Amino acid sequence: MIAMPDGTAAPPGAVVKENLLDLDPETALARLRSWLAEHGEPSYRAAQIFRRLWEFPVDSFDAITELPKILREQLTSSFMLPRLELATRQTSTDGTQKFLFRLTDGQLIETVSIPDGDRLTVCISSQAGCALQCAFCATGAMGFQRNLTPSEIAGQVRELRLLASSSVATNIVFMGMGEPLMNWSAVSVALTLLNDARALGIGARHITISTVGILPGIVALAARPEQFRLAISVHAPSEALRHTLMPVNTKYPLADVIDAARVFDRRVTFEYVLLGGVNDQAEHAAQLAALARECRAFVNLIPLHPGGSMGFSPSSPAVIASFARALRARNVETAVRRSRGLDIAAACGQLRTERLGRRLPVVRDEDGHVHEA
Numbered sequence: 001m002i003a004m005p006d007g008t009a010a011p012p013g014a015v016v017k018e019n020l021l022d023l024d025p026e027t028a029l030a031r032l033r034s035w036l037a038e039h040g041e042p043s044y045r046a047a048q049i050f051r052r053l054w055e056f057p058v059d060s061f062d063a064i065t066e067l068p069k070i071l072r073e074q075l076t077s078s079f080m081l082p083r084l085e086l087a088t089r090q091t092s093t094d095g096t097q098k099f100l101f102r103l104t105d106g107q108l109i110e111t112v113s114i115p116d117g118d119r120l121t122v123c124i125s126s127q128a129g130c131a132l133q134c135a136f137c138a139t140g141a142m143g144f145q146r147n148l149t150p151s152e153i154a155g156q157v158r159e160l161r162l163l164a165s166s167s168v169a170t171n172i173v174f175m176g177m178g179e180p181l182m183n184w185s186a187v188s189v190a191l192t193l194l195n196d197a198r199a200l201g202i203g204a205r206h207i208t209i210s211t212v213g214i215l216p217g218i219v220a221l222a223a224r225p226e227q228f229r230l231a232i233s234v235h236a237p238s239e240a241l242r243h244t245l246m247p248v249n250t251k252y253p254l255a256d257v258i259d260a261a262r263v264f265d266r267r268v269t270f271e272y273v274l275l276g277g278v279n280d281q282a283e284h285a286a287q288l289a290a291l292a293r294e295c296r297a298f299v300n301l302i303p304l305h306p307g308g309s310m311g312f313s314p315s316s317p318a319v320i321a322s323f324a325r326a327l328r329a330r331n332v333e334t335a336v337r338r339s340r341g342l343d344i345a346a347a348c349g350q351l352r353t354e355r356l357g358r359r360l361p362v363v364r365d366e367d368g369h370v371h372e373a
């Protein structure tokens, strides 16, 4: 069966070109060398072409003007160079930008770029939708659509460079749509593309995989030699509460996730979204501190994004401050993540949900308060 870029079957008679963007650098370079040999071209051209896939990306082979025209035409006949189609872009007053990209099969995914001084952090998606249905998450509410391919995952960063050459990501977080460790084979190739100096060249310590605690995926990530960072979405410090918020806790209970975090050979971060009156009380802080100390974890407290979750409300600033103080008093390194993009739908899954007309957009009113429109 001939496959289309998104993995579906091609119509009979369709000419499907190869997608070099789905291959890790070694494999892509080897494929290019063999193709160049078949076409009587010198092998040094392989590196020349590959450089224009990721490091200095072009939107078509014809734009690689350092190559002879005939070679560009032959490349165009043999290989595709798919782009992600920009469906919507929102820009916040704080510089955060949210992109909604349409894939070849019509699926919509979200990418967020967050500038901060010299840094540009890009939050990327690994799946269209998500099967895990965390109670507070807009992506979970839309259900699972499909896994993304490596070119669709790393391609989000490539696409930002194509849209604006100054958009060079320095940090990557897998905190967009989907659970990255449920799509490990594609995420693993994407990690190589993000990190390899011949591709996007982002330092492994600046690339964070965020997971709810998919244990086989954590083992696979730990086996990679690069120093990729692991963040665990804890969100509830007891089995009982986590069961109610995160159905995945049935398959991968909190105790097992904490065990995996404890033996992970690099320092982990705990992500903890604060839900007003649900998981933000003093007892929760004490429980979370005990878990974090067990794993020597850094704790990131995340204020709930207004409008991001049906049925939940953000904790008040005073409660957030007191929760952070309670952790620090127990010698747990803690940061409260600054809310970015409050005037746009910057929480995971919100923009797609708005686009599909299932949720009201978030707006900022004249005095700067944010609420659902």
Ligand code: SF4
Residues within 6 Å of the ligand: 130, 131, 132, 133, 134, 137, 138, 139, 140, 141, 176, 177, 178, 179, 212, 348
């Ligand atoms: S929080 Fe993450 S894992 Fe949970 S439903 Fe949302 S996207 Fe999926």
